[in-house]
Amino acid sequence: MIDPKLLRQATQDVAKNLARRGAGGEFDADGYLQLEERRKALQVETEALRNERNTSSKNVGKAKAQGEDIEPLLAAVKDLGQKLAAAEEFLKAVQAELQGIELGLPNLLMDDVPDGDDESANAEVRRWGEAGKFEFEPRDHIELGGNLGMLDFDAASRMSGSRFAVMQGGLARLQRALAQFMLDTHTQEHGYLESYVPYLVQAHALVGTSQLPKFEEDLFKTTGETPFYLIPTAEVSLKNLAREQILEADTLPMRLAALTPCFRSEAGSYGQDTRGMIRQHQFEKVELVQLVMAGQSEAALEELTGHAEVVLQRLELPYRVVSLCAGDIGFAATKTYDIEVWLPGQQKYREISSCSNCTDFQARRMKARVRNPDTGKPELIHTLNGSGVAAGRALIAVMENYQQADGSIRVPEVLLPYMGGMDVIAAD
């Protein structure tokens, strides 16, 4: 949520910033200001009425204590209650309407976010590694996995439908090895606290991280009296650890990491990446989260992105980092770097990590604060997150980049300790 104070004091500036997002940034500034005018009038009126009622009631109490006749006092406040109730109802409605608007507005963009409508306008920041030269025609992961007999989409679809995969044998182990390696790297070298967190959360947690109310269709939801949502990313669970907390300053920056499955309904992505494991309803991901003091989030974004890059560097996977343009950047982010890994089978760079600075946008929704040691006052923290990285996509990248002419897959050096002596994944 954008700071409501900013929203009403610098409405046109906010509108201008949001407009950079194109389709996602619609904001009826005039309508908002009108509504805000009504809110102000109603709130002032309501609070004045409440003040009157409170004072009167106290006088009743005093009079009663002194044994005076309270009947005239009671008569004086008789119709106050009704007026107050009516005012409160109006105010509540206007506030709800305002909040609805506020919850639907995306975060303000940082100035250095490039202009543009879609991913074609994303700006490449840097490249690492040499996009694979093969002495043979590289296969994609679908063919590789199928030939190995370790990747089965048919079996998955028979029980679960499309966008699921079954992996077995060396491939299943390779994914586990990747996840372990990533988690170890981040916890042992980058200072992240390994965390096991709920995979099912309630709506308010998702409102906090801003998947709700706007993006409900992307989520899986359970039935029952209190519905649960399956987390689309561990970002939700990790960030909500700070929900409704006033953290001590010396606990920041807080670096949190978790390996979890992620569940996405992929509504609206019909026809995109229907083949293979790129876009699944369920996938494993190591997520990195940082909770920092305001003012430190810009540096933290660079750092966190670097942490994700280390994983790809150790795996010797070529990648590039792009800064997402205004039209492509996520709802909660003020700035996002995507890390795209080279996939020889597609001859393309594909997203494997997305690292975002969400400033105080989510913290405001979650009421996640820190006590500023200088002022003694609570202030909103800044939240950041990034994949470190998506295990399913890392598996694809390893398969395609480490494939050999005979269709076997070499195990990357850094994964050997996790593979129980297996250095090549080959068909039986």
Add this chain to the structure above:
RNA sequence: GGAGAGAUGGCUGAGUGGUCGAAAGCGCUCCCCUGCUAAGGGAGUAAGGGCUUAUACCCCUUCGAGGGUUCGAAUCCCUCUCUCUCCGCCA
């Protein structure tokens, strides 16, 4: 699933209809005292919002959540949620 107990400020914990946003303690901040340290004395210390140039004053809200009774609710009534203990079941 059954029975019982509970939910109050950063923490512990008192408070059963009216100057209670809330005793006391801990913690924290500042001051005093004392060679240092320890101990001691004093003062201050909830959050959110409104108004506002203002982090000043003033006002409103909040004692798990939501309803209700009342001129007035932390306190009474109803519903819900969560936590703890015991039993049952279970990985």
